[in-house]
Amino acid sequence: MVDAPTTAAGLDAWLAYIESRHPRSIELGLERVREVATRMALGRPAAQVVTVAGTNGKGSTVAFVEAIARAGGWKVGAYTSPHLLRYNERVRIDGEEASDQSLVAGFAAVEASRGDTPLTYFEYGTLAALWLFGRSALDLAVLEVGLGGRLDAVNIVDADVAVVTTVDIDHTDWLGSDREAIGREKAGIARAWKPLVLGEVDPPSSVLRHAYAIGANAIRLGSDFFHEPVDAAHWRWREVGAELVLPHPRLDAPAQRANAATAIAALRALPRALPAHAWAEGVAGARLAGRLQRFERDGVEVVVDVAHNAQAARGLAAWLLAQPGARTTRAVFAALADKDAAAMVDALAGSVAGWHLAGLDGMARGQDVEAFAARLTSTAAATASRDARVADALARALAAAAPGDRVLVFGSFHTAAAALAALHSAA
Numbered sequence: 001m002v003d004a005p006t007t008a009a010g011l012d013a014w015l016a017y018i019e020s021r022h023p024r025s026i027e028l029g030l031e032r033v034r035e036v037a038t039r040m041a042l043g044r045p046a047a048q049v050v051t052v053a054g055t056n057g058k059g060s061t062v063a064f065v066e067a068i069a070r071a072g073g074w075k076v077g078a079y080t081s082p083h084l085l086r087y088n089e090r091v092r093i094d095g096e097e098a099s100d101q102s103l104v105a106g107f108a109a110v111e112a113s114r115g116d117t118p119l120t121y122f123e124y125g126t127l128a129a130l131w132l133f134g135r136s137a138l139d140l141a142v143l144e145v146g147l148g149g150r151l152d153a154v155n156i157v158d159a160d161v162a163v164v165t166t167v168d169i170d171h172t173d174w175l176g177s178d179r180e181a182i183g184r185e186k187a188g189i190a191r192a193w194k195p196l197v198l199g200e201v202d203p204p205s206s207v208l209r210h211a212y213a214i215g216a217n218a219i220r221l222g223s224d225f226f227h228e229p230v231d232a233a234h235w236r237w238r239e240v241g242a243e244l245v246l247p248h249p250r251l252d253a254p255a256q257r258a259n260a261a262t263a264i265a266a267l268r269a270l271p272r273a274l275p276a277h278a279w280a281e282g283v284a285g286a287r288l289a290g291r292l293q294r295f296e297r298d299g300v301e302v303v304v305d306v307a308h309n310a311q312a313a314r315g316l317a318a319w320l321l322a323q324p325g326a327r328t329t330r331a332v333f334a335a336l337a338d339k340d341a342a343a344m345v346d347a348l349a350g351s352v353a354g355w356h357l358a359g360l361d362g363m364a365r366g367q368d369v370e371a372f373a374a375r376l377t378s379t380a381a382a383t384a385s386r387d388a389r390v391a392d393a394l395a396r397a398l399a400a401a402a403p404g405d406r407v408l409v410f411g412s413f414h415t416a417a418a419a420l421a422a423l424h425s426a427a
Contacts, residue, residue: 068282150188
């Protein structure tokens with residue numbers, strides 16, 4: 001048995017310790033985490049709570065909720081996952097990432113209370129974040145579901161407003177093999193007689209049935225609130241009896257306007273009102289790394305995105321089709337072993353002229369590049385180049401590109417993180 005680090009130990013030591021505490025990286029269920037939360041005497045993390053689930057768009061929706069609320073003068077805590085470059089990204093309080101020292105204090109508080117109860121890495125992090133939020137006098141906590149919803153650790157907190165951004169096929173080993181089954185899991189964050197904001201026009205019927213069964217007020221994109229373009233610089237959010245004309249989000253992609261619209265609907269569903277100026281300032285000010293994040297290298301545009309399933313890849317394809325100017329797009333692609341990588345390639349095949357594959361071995365659910373390539377033999381990436389590391393595949397793609405071309409890096413958060421690290425180190 002490895003002893004827990006002391007509070008004088010660094011964050012890396014604590015992260016290594018909590019990663020070693022549970023034999024499985026994922027174990028859904030609320031009993032263990034709720035038991036430890038009770039021992040920690042955790043109350044509500046903030047005066048108001050918004051919980052966000054969904055297959056795609058969760059992180060962006062959290063970013064919009066956080067930015068709008070902060071523009072309105074609220075003190076906001078945001079808990080998201082996974083991180084890209086630093087664990088500290090997962091916990092933000094009043095716009096600032098949590099310090100190493102505060103995270104260590106949170107982990108130590110969890111460790112002091114858990115006794116013999118085993119916790120996963122995500123559960124440790126969730127409890128530590130809730131502990132920090134509870135000591136920060138927050139007006140609003142925004143909690144992003146890690147996986148699913150009903151049995152995810154953040155669901156120990158009763159949300160004042162629940163949000164389901166989108167529902168598509170992903171994590172089938174844990175959530176089910178179709179949208180109806182997955183929707184049931186995600187809808188589990190809703191609470192009786194509280195608002196449930198739905199960020200897609202055609203949500204699974206299982207989500208609507210669950211809302212009806214518990215008396216949750218379903219607020220639906222395309223039925224109860226809408227978004228539409230106005231001109232090159234503006235778009236309109238509207239509901240019955242109200243509308244807002246807003247600047248386009250700086251977060252780029254067709255889906256980001258829907259994410260912003262969903263965030264607005266969630267905030268308007270809270271009992272406390274925001275000042276009028278907050279909506280435009282927050283939409284314009286929202287930032288999030290790894291979402292169509294752009295760089296330039298010797299005349300070649302590099303775009304890094306965390307897209308890691310077929311629905312997200314279809315969104316990337318739509319974005320590429322709407323972008324003028326690039327002569328050729330090359331893709332650097334690396335995905336985890338449990339993802340439908342072939343479907344992701346198929347979604348982008350018509351927009352990508354050259355493919356460069358990379359491995360993600362040495363991590364949970366990772367795979368080496370040869371195993372990855374073997375899954376893609378019947379796709380447009382069948383003859384792609386192969387590199388063990390994302391950084392090497394990116395270097396190869398840049399060497400093959402000419403000024404005016406684009407290199408798109410995608411496939412997982414790990415892929416985006418490796419590309420960002422390589423790009424920053426070369427800057």
